[in-house]
Amino acid sequence: MTTARPASSRRSRTRANGDGTIYQRKDGRWEAAGYVLAPGNTRKRVRVYGATRKDAMTKLTEKIAASNRGLPVxxxxxxxxxxxxxxxxxxxxxxxxxxxxxxxxxxxxxxxxxxxxxxxxxxxxxxxxxxxxxxxxxxxxxxxxxxxxxxxxxxxxxxxxxxxxxxxxxxxxxxxxxxxxxxxxxxxxxxxxxxxxVKTTTPRPQRFQPLTAAEARQFLRTAADDLLHALYELALRTGLRKGELLGLHWEDLDLDSGTATIHRSLQCTRTQGLTILNTKTLASERRIALPTECINSLKIHQEQQRGERQAAGPGWTDNGLVFTNPKGRPLDPGNLTRRFRRLLHKAGLRTIRFHDLRHSTATLLLEQGVDLVVIKELLGHAHIGVTAGVYAHVRLRLQRHAIDTLGTALGQGADAPDDPPTAAVVR
CATH class of the missing domain: 1.10.150.130 (Tyrosine recombinase, N-terminal domain)
Structure with missing residues (x-):
């Protein structure tokens, strides 16, 4: 005599109306099907597959959930x-x-x-x-x-x-x-x-023209009298991105120990306008050492901001940002770009992008023989391959120095002693 299956067991295996159906196919895969919202405000039956019952059910549940939110599947x-x-x-x-x-x-x-x-x-x-x-x-x-x-x-x-x-x-x-x-x-x-x-041709990377050491010195001398002198000092001496500079808060700075924590960025979005967001990648979150010149300029900027706060009175917006407009609100990135170009013109320098200050930092550090790993950490690149790829070019002066060094070695007199031969190790 067969034993009747408990009613509770039968109910647990019964799917509610609208949840769709699920079964195992002859090939071993699981198939789930259900009705969802389709383009044109219609309903259609969709099928999804998975290696297990749970996989198939999860896929179908996601589609039904999106359909219930009004998104055509x-x-x-x-x-x-x-x-x-x-x-x-x-x-x-x-x-x-x-x-x-x-x-x-x-x-x-x-x-x-x-x-x-x-x-x-x-x-x-x-x-x-x-x-x-x-x-x-x-x-x-x-x-x-x-x-x-x-x-x-x-x-x-x-x-x-x-x-x-x-x-x-x-x-x-x-x-x-x-x-x-x-x-x-x-x-x-x-x-x-x-x-x-389909394979597409790899586009050529955009060539940038970083400032030379002489141009960088001229730029900083001209920026010394600018209200945003501390920002330009940070940009050129640390390689921070524009958004990272504009999203910097005073609480991110430790002027006593000379460090800055970078974990926020100012972005202009369509729905929220100027807003502070986390940095785009985890590698962009970093702690950097501040040069003495940046520490001094930031202290001067802090005093300057206190004066602006007193002048604005109740109209001051206290958001903790380091670089603001005279009312304490965030600086617009587009306005900063225009101010930067006017400063270049005032300094008698060629027009470059603001982002080229970051490239100038890395290039000048490379010319001084700084290790690529240190530059990668300072710039906040995710992988050292990114740093090596962007700055794979070697400036003409470095090429000439390398060639002259080799020429000196090859041009030694015939009487110059050679290096002792390296003994081969036989294993």
């Missing part, structure tokens, strides 16, 4: 455009910083959707991606995005400006597409990432 039979919307607003938004998310959205809106948006995700091929990227490289973007029709310029008047995307932008658009398709592969929506099969 794209699947392989949807268009590339629909999947990119799902990926950007339902997946990437949770692990990207706001500015990066905005740049991803611009790449999708301006390039990926017009070029590949109508294609079915499951039918997207390597040839489609290659043809799309080739079109980005060779097509005038004013004509592609119909800017000329609105402004009555370019092709609209028969004089194409031939404005093409830079190789760096094409590579960036390709990277966004690869990231989206890689997530589709992880969710078992696609068997492979076709964008990875």
């Amino acid at each position: 794209a699947a392989a039979d949807s268009t590339v455009s629909a999947y990119l919307v799902y990926w950007l607003d339902g997946v990437a938004v949770h692990h990207l910083r706001e500015n990066t998310h905005t740049r991803y959205g611009a790449a999708i809106r301006l390039h990926l959707n017009p070029g590949l948006g109508v294609k079915k995700l499951a039918r997207l091929t390597t040839r489609d991606v290659r043809a799309f990227l080739d079109g980005l490289r060779t097509t005038c973007q004013c004509c592609t995005q119909n800017r000329d029709a609105v402004r009555r310029t370019c092709c609209a008047i028969g004089q194409c400006c031939d404005k093409r995307l830079s190789p760096l932008t094409v590579t960036y658009v390709h990277a966004v597409l690869k990231s989206a398709l890689e997530h589709a592969v992880r969710e078992d929506e696609l068997p492979r990432n076709v964008a990875r099969n």
Whole structure:
């Protein structure tokens, strides 16, 4: 006689309405299926797979949860455009910083959707991606995005400006597409990432023109009378990024021991405006030693800020920032760039980017023979390969010094004794 299964056991294996179904396939994998919100405010049945019951159930639960939040869940039979919307607003938004998310959205809106948006995700091929990227490289973007029709310029008047995307932008658009398709592969929506099969040429790194030692001295002499003298001293003597300088708080500085803790950055975001965020990577969080010149200039700046606080009175915004406007509010990065360019003009120096002060710091340290590991820690690079790659160039003076050193060795007289031969060790 068979024993009836307890009612509690039967109820525990019964899934609630809307939770979907799950079962094990003949090939051993688990398949889960359920109805979710699709583009066009419709409902569709999606299937996900996993090596275990838990894996499959987790994937389905995530899709249903996103659907309940009102996010359309794209699947392989949807268009590339629909999947990119799902990926950007339902997946990437949770692990990207706001500015990066905005740049991803611009790449999708301006390039990926017009070029590949109508294609079915499951039918997207390597040839489609290659043809799309080739079109980005060779097509005038004013004509592609119909800017000329609105402004009555370019092709609209028969004089194409031939404005093409830079190789760096094409590579960036390709990277966004690869990231989206890689997530589709992880969710078992696609068997492979076709964008990875397309190789793009590595764009040439942007050449920068760091200040020479003489130019750096001239810049600091001119900046001595500027209200932001301490900021320029820090930028050139420590290599801090613009956002790290503007996000620096007094509590981050220990002027007695001569150190600074870098763990925040000022960023301008679309929704919050000027806001203080954590540094982008863990390696960017660091503690650096402050030169004596920076300590002295910071003490002078601190006294200057106390005077501004008293002059502003109740209008002062006390946020603890080291560098502020006369009302205590954060300095706008764009305004700092304009002030920096005026200072360069006043010093009689060529125009460079503010970020080139950071490059100047590293280059000058390399010229003085400072170890690459020390420079990497000072700049806050994640890997020493980044430091070595950015500063792989060797300035002409260093090349000449190396060649002259070798020439001296090879030009010794015939009577000059050679180094003793090195004994070979035989094992």
